[in-house]
Amino acid sequence: MSRFLHSKYNSLTPYDTSGEVESLTGYIRLNTNESPYPPSPKAIEYAHEASRNMNYYSDPDCRELAVKLSSLMNVKPNEIVFGNGSDEILSFIFMAFCENGAAFPDITYSFYKILAGLHGVNYVTVPLRDFRVEPEDYADMNHRTIFIANPNAPTGIALSLNEIERIINLNPESLIVIDEAYVDFGAESSVRFIGDYDNVIITRTFSKSRSLAGGRLGWCMTNESLARDIRDIKNTIAPYNINAMTQAAGTGSIEDEEYTQRNIAEICRERELIKNALTEMGFEVLDSRTNFLFARHKNISGIRIFEWLKKRHIMIRHFSNQKINDWNRITIGTHEQMQAMLNALKEEIF
Numbered sequence: 001m002s003r004f005l006h007s008k009y010n011s012l013t014p015y016d017t018s019g020e021v022e023s024l025t026g027y028i029r030l031n032t033n034e035s036p037y038p039p040s041p042k043a044i045e046y047a048h049e050a051s052r053n054m055n056y057y058s059d060p061d062c063r064e065l066a067v068k069l070s071s072l073m074n075v076k077p078n079e080i081v082f083g084n085g086s087d088e089i090l091s092f093i094f095m096a097f098c099e100n101g102a103a104f105p106d107i108t109y110s111f112y113k114i115l116a117g118l119h120g121v122n123y124v125t126v127p128l129r130d131f132r133v134e135p136e137d138y139a140d141m142n143h144r145t146i147f148i149a150n151p152n153a154p155t156g157i158a159l160s161l162n163e164i165e166r167i168i169n170l171n172p173e174s175l176i177v178i179d180e181a182y183v184d185f186g187a188e189s190s191v192r193f194i195g196d197y198d199n200v201i202i203t204r205t206f207s208k209s210r211s212l213a214g215g216r217l218g219w220c221m222t223n224e225s226l227a228r229d230i231r232d233i234k235n236t237i238a239p240y241n242i243n244a245m246t247q248a249a250g251t252g253s254i255e256d257e258e259y260t261q262r263n264i265a266e267i268c269r270e271r272e273l274i275k276n277a278l279t280e281m282g283f284e285v286l287d288s289r290t291n292f293l294f295a296r297h298k299n300i301s302g303i304r305i306f307e308w309l310k311k312r313h314i315m316i317r318h319f320s321n322q323k324i325n326d327w328n329r330i331t332i333g334t335h336e337q338m339q340a341m342l343n344a345l346k347e348e349i350f
């Protein structure tokens, strides 16, 4: 820390990307929940085309993208705000709406805690029960903004819409943020609730099912009034937050919905195959509605499995958090990548 850093940042805990950078080359990457498939050819073509106009600023309102996405999502264009990844949207939300604090499960997306730290937001964590979010545990949130990843990460478990609605009904004075980064892989979207309730924000991303993690494109859907607040924050910090190539890639991706749906089906099929194979090898594997599995072996530690695969140039995600350090999170890659992982595990386990 330099002597010039503002004292309010003295205790920042930035997201630890060290393991991720290490795996950029020469590794099978099953540690960051990306898609193993390239972006749609249409996304690549449109991005390439857009690069010719890089001398101009990008559209701050992503209008073409908003119109296309709004008809796919069945919302109005001005109920959408785009972010440089949904991480940026989450950051805007922490900045804009967490004056009364935040609440989220004790085991969930680690970025919520990091963003609370950055924006000086007090937070409470609500323990999962048997790895599940229990809606009744959110009965007394006292105007705090509630963050629920549905499906949750790293567990992969999804709540039903009834359970989500219960959390909303228990908290009419709180804002409820449903982070649907993984919803395309088998959970139900809560998007319909933005018309029924005035306190719901849905965040989504192009990083997982749409193969655009490196393009950095996320969005939120909410009522016009909350969307305006988020847009105001966005336009104060980074009006041109989505570059022109990424906007074009997003448009191409939406125009090629069939490609996305095919990839999702393939990933879900592979996920169930791997779940069964791991179970046969003595793993306990949670029921996943995402593009990853959360698994622990009945008599081999999580760190040993992680190290074993790493030595074989396969990266999975291990967590130092005491509560889950027997577990690993394994992204679903291509069939070949997953076979390589199973073969490596077989050498260790049998």
Ligand code: PMP
Residues within 6 Å of the ligand: 084, 085, 086, 087, 088, 109, 149, 152, 153, 179, 181, 204, 205, 206, 207, 213, 217, 218
């Ligand atoms: N929410 C959850 C639950 C995630 O796991 C991730 C990805 N790590 C994100 C949001 C952010 O994704 P992105 O910024 O790439 O949209």
